[in-house]
Amino acid sequence: MAEPIIYVVICTIVSMIFVILGIYQYCAKDPVTINTGETPPKAEDLIDVKLWNQKHGRNFIILGIMLWCTFVAGGYVLSRINVVIAIIIIIVAVIVEFFLG
Numbered sequence: 190m191a192e193p194i195i196y197v198v199i200c201t202i203v204s205m206i207f208v209i210l211g212i213y214q215y216c217a218k219d220p221v222t223i224n225t226g227e228t229p230p231k232a233e234d235l236i237d238v239k240l241w242n243q244k245h246g247r248n249f250i251i252l253g254i255m256l257w258c259t260f261v262a263g264g265y266v267l268s269r270i271n272v273v274i275a276i277i278i279i280i281v282a283v284i285v286e287f288f289l290g
Contacts, residue, residue: 193268200260207253215246 214221221242222229235241 193264196264197261200257200264204253204257204260207249207256211246211249211251211253213246214249215243217242217246221245 210224218238220229220232220235220238223245230241232238
């Protein structure tokens with residue numbers, strides 16, 4: 190009984206990291222970027238810094254929410270089916286992601 194609770198708590202913490210990062214970027218005054226080591230554009234290079242930050246922040250907020258939904262729904266589905274079928278689904282998902290990514 191404790192495993193599903195621990196799973197949901199961990200999924201919530203991971204997803205909230207992205208939501209909090211999105212809120213921070215949404216409210217930022219200086220131009221932001223995805224944290225990949227790249228330098229953000231200069232304010233004078235952008236037409237509207239506020240709109241730039243809001244779009245970046247919105248992307249992270251949506252990512253966090255969808256990540257949580259996927260974790261919870263995926264965990265529920267995978268816990269209800271046979272282990273072999275779950276492994277096959279995961280392998281197919283990885284292969285599809287590899288070829289589409």
